[in-house]
Amino acid sequence: MNDVSRATAGGPARDAPAIAQGRTAGQRTPLIDGVEKVTGRARYTADLPTGETLVGRILRSPIAHGVIRRIDAAAARSIPGVRAVITGEDFAAPYGVIPIARNEWPLARGKVRHRGEPVAAVAAIDEASVEAALAAIVLDIEPLPAYFSAAAARAANAVQLHENKPGNIEREVDQAFGDVDAGFAAADLVRERTFHYAEVAHGQIELNAAVATYEPERDRLTTHSVTQVPYYLHLTLARCLGMDSSQIRVVKPFVGGGFGHRVEPLNFELVTAALARAAGGTVKTELSREDGFLTHRGRPETDIRLKLGMKKSGAITAVDCEIVQRGGAYGGYGLVTILYAGALLHALYKVPAVRYRGYRVYTNTPPCGAMRGHGAVDARHAFESLLDIMAGELGLDPFAARRANLIVPPYRTLNDLQVNSYGIPDCLDWVERASGWKTRRGKLPRGRGLGLACSHYVSGSAKPVHWSGEPHAVINLKLDFDGGITILTGAADIGQGSSTLLAQVVAEVLSVPLARIRVIAADSALTPKDNGSYSSRVSFMVGNAAIRAAQEMKRVLVTAAAKRLEVHPEDIEWNGDHCRVAGTDRTLDFAGAVDAALVDTGTLTVKGSWSTPPETQGGKFRGAAVGSTAGFSYAAQVVEVVVDEDTGAVAVERVWVAHDCGFAINPLAVEGQVQGAVWMGMGQALSEETQYHEGLPLRPNMLDYRVPTIVESPPIEVKLVESRDPLGPFGAKEASEGALHSFAPALANAICDAIGIRLTDLPASPDRVLEAIQARKRRERLRASIGVSAQPDPERH
Amino acid sequence: MERMPQFDLRRPASIAEAAALLAAEPGARLLAGGTDLLPKMRRGIERPPVLVDLGAVRDISRIDYADAGLALGAGVTLSQLAMDGRIVHHHRAIAEAARSVAGPGHRSAATIGGNLCLDTRCVFYNQSEWWRATNHYCLKLGGDVCHVAPQGSHCHAAFCGDLAPALLVLGASVELCASRGARVIPLSDLYRDDGVAHLTLEPDEVLVRVLVPARSPALVSGYRKARARGAIDFPLAGVACAVVARNGVLAELKVALTGTNSRPILLTGTEALVGRVIDEATLSALGKLVQKQASPMRTTVTQSNYRRQVAAALAQRLVCELAGYEPSAARASMS
């Protein structure tokens, strides 16, 4: 039942949007847990004091694809100091974040499907015993043919990785909206291009770690982990360990970034818990950087074929796109990724007809998953690149090509996504002005160029992964004799500042100073369930729940104050630290209001919840839920590059980015998120890629997985556009992902402006850029040799 | 990741004592800054039974100037080299090379001796024990196949030290000490073209000093490094040049490369360019020399052909910069 009135506590069905007075909401606010971070006092999972603790370690498969004939752990178990040795047989069920795609065991069972897949695990009293035990485990695996590319896995005679997936296709998508053929027929220009994108990884700086304590006397488990999704981890622990979920507690300490690596339960978390249970004590597992690349869940290697039809005005008449993703060995979020790619491909603009075919392919490489900008980043590069190519051919300025396709909200896209606010026009205006586009573009020296692109993203998925009919978000507030307000939330702050935002929201509604508020986050024994920090859902959904909880608390306090002052609640002017009877000098301070509210009831606890309205939850077609959201963020950015044509090196000199976040509850944090998103897009666009040697990651470290350093990272000037979304908390929308997508295409467009070469592969690493430059020289020489007069290179657009 | 292997740590107070320890303990390794050795030990690539830590040896971190030239103690750190005013002024290639290494946290530990004795690197070698075992090891360590060139019988791991080319173009020599005595050899003789055993150093020899002869004040030098990022990375190709130019004519030219071969190489044939006017033709000839002698193989995640081409481009550009020559609008051709 999606009825909002039933899911919303403490307010009318569709209450008027809360307006921020700007006392705390809208203020640049340092993180409420920032002091711990800058002083070194913040405790991350690996820092937790754990008392007597066993060392946990995972044994990984050296074989890319094979049938497990036997895992002999007898010798390992007999080594002194070893307390537990477990295999896939020690788990009750397989897991997978999507309920219909649970095909992964925490430790491989039956088959192994990628090199580095966990096959056994040990807990022992020290490192030396652990190493001895791992070395003593005998693996007998019969190899099968292995496939390291989507094409190889799709070949006619390929062995299936999973029994129920013929052709190694995890998910095939075939969607059409509007009359695509008529759209192309009506176009003045039709162009088709292919693009290729390397696989990329999250690269969060904190290494993976988990600590689990099992109490045999009570059959209880407590797990501390680096997760972004404590609730999904909780469910999965219960499932895989065959435990009643009431016997499990999941705590998220400080987390050193996630970017999607940790938005699904990961094998090491489940293994650590199983080891703790087997050993009857506390086990800590700390993974290496290499382990992270073997666990992976990053953005898949992707091939895109894209065709667009366009009128002379720049108006898009039709879109036809095919996307193939190399998904890796297991499901994970894969089917969501391939659906996102299609859902967000065109919904940025007003487009009359779309055909989309997507193929998510199983391969013998580490599983891919969700990564910041989930599903939509590569497709955005293809779309915005082709838009520029065609605008060039039609003699249109890139800004004009975008402006010819703008949406006017409220608007429902072809694929039933609801757009209620749309800040793209303002974003475009600002980046055009700030970058000096009109006066500079086309007049820069050779090698220097400007490029534009736009992007958008969801503010939380309107259909959560586990659709239970519960509200999308719940917040509890506690107020007691001390006058301190405690926010209890399951939302996982992983550095994005969500706890700070929730504190600001509650302080704003109650008109109290931030100092009065504490946040207790993500401990299943204390805090209400939250779906987790992914798809940029927390600000929007949990923020809305926090507003409602605070409104409810305010109602209780005002009522109590009115009773104490012997007036009607409507006569109370609430001002946080004091309230006053309107038109009089009679006041009651906050402590007095609290005292009054506690009479007869004692400790005050209130709840606020929020659900996305039904009309924002997507259409009826298969896969329609993916991409649906209550509010889209929007961004436009201009990138200025200098290309060194001798070395192929691309230097990003400056970025101007405008992001429509609806309303910036914490402008300081929003800027930081936008800069981080743009910059992460830069890493993918310029230097980051994974690479495999027969299924072994060739770059499983921070030397060869080239996360940009501070040296080549440019100034990023941010403009926050506030379109005030009617459903967002104080009008706010997401701010952490939407600006990522437009970096890579803006860069590609800028490189083309600088040197006239259109790069269709990412990353634009120096070797690829130089190869493209030399390929052009070869074409020019060939043209010269066959006597074709000097014409502009057709690649230049 | 494996835990650090076990070893005995010795902390000699003198070079003589260090050399004696090396002679007495087979498999013992010297530890200076540790920025190369310790990451390899963490990956199980090196498992020396004994480490001889030079941290307590006095007087190996001095920079001495004399009429005869510059003497650099083996323990001089790269940050010392990068910041020493006289080196920056008179031996710019050394300062630029030192400054280009990794990051400040490495440079304040890493020494010139260690950088010259840096192990060769390969993407099939600088991996964890699990990784290398899964890949059936390689010619350089524990296996019998080179994954870079499986048909061959030669290890192609590349030397990636940044200091060596800078010192090669300045004609440096190195002083080596063993318990049986000391010797001074040209720096180029410290290396051989073998990815497995690229150093000619005897097992009990300690590199103690680097000697850079005094040169004409007209000689200018520099170092340029191709890498994917602005810091941290080893060179995809590194180029040092030392140039004397008079009135647009090359009076002296030395070019050395790193990152492309199993040893740092001092380019041969540059004397043929001496006496020539610096112009597109001369630069093109220089580019050809570099491309011919650089022989990068697939030892990094970046394509080997790129490393060859960029080495040539950097050499051409650096010679122009040092000689004060403005290349024409039509760029120096790279092919």
Next chain:
Amino acid sequence: MTKRLLALTVNGRMREDAVAANLLLLDYLRGTAGLTGTKQGCDGGECGACTVLIDGQPRLACITLAAACEGRVVETIESLAIEGRMSRLQQAFHEKLGTQCGFCTPGMIMAAEALLRRNPRPTDADIREALSGNLCRCTGYVKIIESVHAAAGG
């Protein structure tokens, strides 16, 4: 394996601890000394998260042997706040959002501390060079540079 007695100064305190030869400074600080502010983010020498000061110089604790620090002065992030007051760098990183997830922050601040001690008014280029070995995955570095400038009074 035999242990040796290690005498050194950590955050202003003289310490003597029995340490194994193969104990890394990182593990000594985090385990033996209980100073978990220093972080590990890679498998050795690639990310800078473990940056500490040894005799005032920025060094990577993950590729430094504890035993090699005999007689040295080691400073970690925990040493910067004096009498409960955050240092200027800590204050600036907090107020300017030079930290997001916070995991690279201790190493980043220690590298910046080394810079400001020898160069109290650094330029953008000085800051970039001094922090070039410290990877941050959250901020895009923009607000880190602002934070260092702010701490320098700029």
